[in-house]
Amino acid sequence: MPLVRVALRRGKSADYKRAIGEGVYKAMRESFGVPEGDRFVVVSQHDESEFQFSRTYLDIPRTDDLVIIQITANNTRTVEQKKALFARIAELLAAEPGLRKEDVFINLVEVAKENWSFGNGIAQYA
Known part of the structure; x- marks a missing residue:
């Protein structure tokens, strides 16, 4: 059910991008109980002018390796x-592909279960 969007600066290898997707998916399985096979990850790369961010917001030092991860999921999880x-x-992303934890920015967007269609024009969870 979660939809993961990953944005990063252009120039990373396919293995680097794959490792990010795998790490996020593993964390969702462990922490959110996401079922096996429920993996939908979109990775987009951006030039410098298309990837703008604060290098110091909340006193967190960020580098050009910043990865922005947005997860859309059902509004059923606890704090x-x-x-x-x-x-x-x-x-997990610090371990593979070797990101600094300061360069991992995560945003969770919660939606009602009926707001999904996984295909065939059917609201499978409604």
Whole structure:
């Protein structure tokens, strides 16, 4: 059910981008109970002029390796689960592909279950 959008600066390898998708998916399975096979990840790369961010907001030093991850998911998780997800994503992406935790920006967008169609024009969760 989650839809993951990953935005980063242009120039990273296919393996680097794949590792980000795999890390986020693993963290969602562990922290959110996402079922196996429920993997929908879109990665977009941007030139410098298309990828604008604060290098110091909230006293967090960010580099050009910043990755912005937006996850759209059902509004069924607790605050504790969300905190666990954020921490686990940062931990996994630090391990592979080697991102600094400061360069992992995550935004969770919560929606009602009936707001999904996985194909065939059917609202599978409604």
